[in-house]
Amino acid sequence: MTWTIRPRSDIGGLAAIEAGEGPLVVLLHGVGLRAEAWGAQIDALSAAGYRVLCPDMPGHGETPFLKPIGLEDYCEPLAALLTQPAVLVGHSMGALIALHIATSGHDQVKGVVALNAIYRRTPEARHAVTSRAAALDVDRVNDPTTTLQRWFGDNETTESTACESWLNEVNPAAYKAAYTVFAESDGPSDAQLTQIRCPALFMTGEDEPNSTPRMSQDMAGLVPNGRAEILPGAAHMMPMTHPAEVNSSLQQFVRGCLP
Numbered sequence: 173m174t175w176t177i178r179p180r181s182d183i184g185g186l187a188a189i190e191a192g193e194g195p196l197v198v199l200l201h202g203v204g205l206r207a208e209a210w211g212a213q214i215d216a217l218s219a220a221g222y223r224v225l226c227p228d229m230p231g232h233g234e235t236p237f238l239k240p241i242g243l244e245d246y247c248e249p250l251a252a253l254l255t256q257p258a259v260l261v262g263h264s265m266g267a268l269i270a271l272h273i274a275t276s277g278h279d280q281v282k283g284v285v286a287l288n289a290i291y292r293r294t295p296e297a298r299h300a301v302t303s304r305a306a307a308l309d310v311d312r313v314n315d316p317t318t319t320l321q322r323w324f325g326d327n328e329t330t331e332s333t334a335c336e337s338w339l340n341e342v343n344p345a346a347y348k349a350a351y352t353v354f355a356e357s358d359g360p361s362d363a364q365l366t367q368i369r370c371p372a373l374f375m376t377g378e379d380e381p382n383s384t385p386r387m388s389q390d391m392a393g394l395v396p397n398g399r400a401e402i403l404p405g406a407a408h409m410m411p412m413t414h415p416a417e418v419n420s421s422l423q424q425f426v427r428g429c430l431p
Contacts, residue, residue: 177208183227184252186235187228187235188227188228190225191224192217193223195221195430196225196259197217198225198261200226201264201265202267203264203354204232204316204338205232206234212415212418213419216419225253227250229266230246230350231346231350232347232350237343240349247269247272254280257280259285260283263287264288264408266287267285268289271286271364271365272360275367282371283425283428285422286373286388288408288410289387289388290359292390302355304351304355314339316336322382323407324407331409362394368398369397370397371425372391373400373401373421377407377410379405380408
């Protein structure tokens with residue numbers, strides 16, 4: 173598909189793509205991206221009879237950057253939007269946010285999906301990601317080459333081209349702020365995971381080197397109603413690179429949470 177820019181609405185101070193009518197599904201993107209990264213999921217879920225709300229993270233897309241300083245600053249405005257039963261779906265940093273809201277016991281969260289989520293990084297992985305965060309510049313655009321290499325390897329596709337454009341457009345200070353929160357987190361704690369009472373789906377790619385299959389499997393094992401799915405041949409950007417498979421799993425999961 174093409175990854176063209178879509179119109180936004182202002183919802184609770186966040187610029188967001190809205191599509192469809194019905195029970196609510198909220199899609200949360202990762203660091204450096206924007207709501208359009210969920211384009212294939214927006215189309216599939218809205219066509220299936222759901223209202224899809226896909227906000228831009230602060231300083232990304234068309235949401236202004238108000239200098240959030242911690243994970244709660246990203247979670248609070250999103251939690252405030254949940255005034256009706258909803259399923260939260262997050263990718264990467266978005267998964268960290270979605271899981272944090274779910275662990276809070278928010279009574280409108282009826283299901284949570286964590287795509288390519290991190291949990292208990294190895295010391296080597298933690299050092300690598302915190303070093304990348306420390307090296308980011310707040311005043312100028314950061315070179316996206318190494319990020320794109322991690323996400324797509326040497327493949328130049330419409331998906332990698334879209335991500336390159338978004339990474340070049342994101343507010344550098346907002347990118348560093350979000351990436352720092354992501355880098356300094358080790359994912360949800362064991363105690364938090366055991367507190368998630370709604371159904372939870374943990375998905376990652378078979379070829380994902382950072383948000384590994386083992387991480388998803390271990391998190392799913394701690395959630396009372398959790399399960400893991402590992403997508404063959406996929407890596408970090410699987411919502412974009414493997415939309416049919418991701419959409420199929422999401423629709424099945426959402427149907428079970430929002431009848």
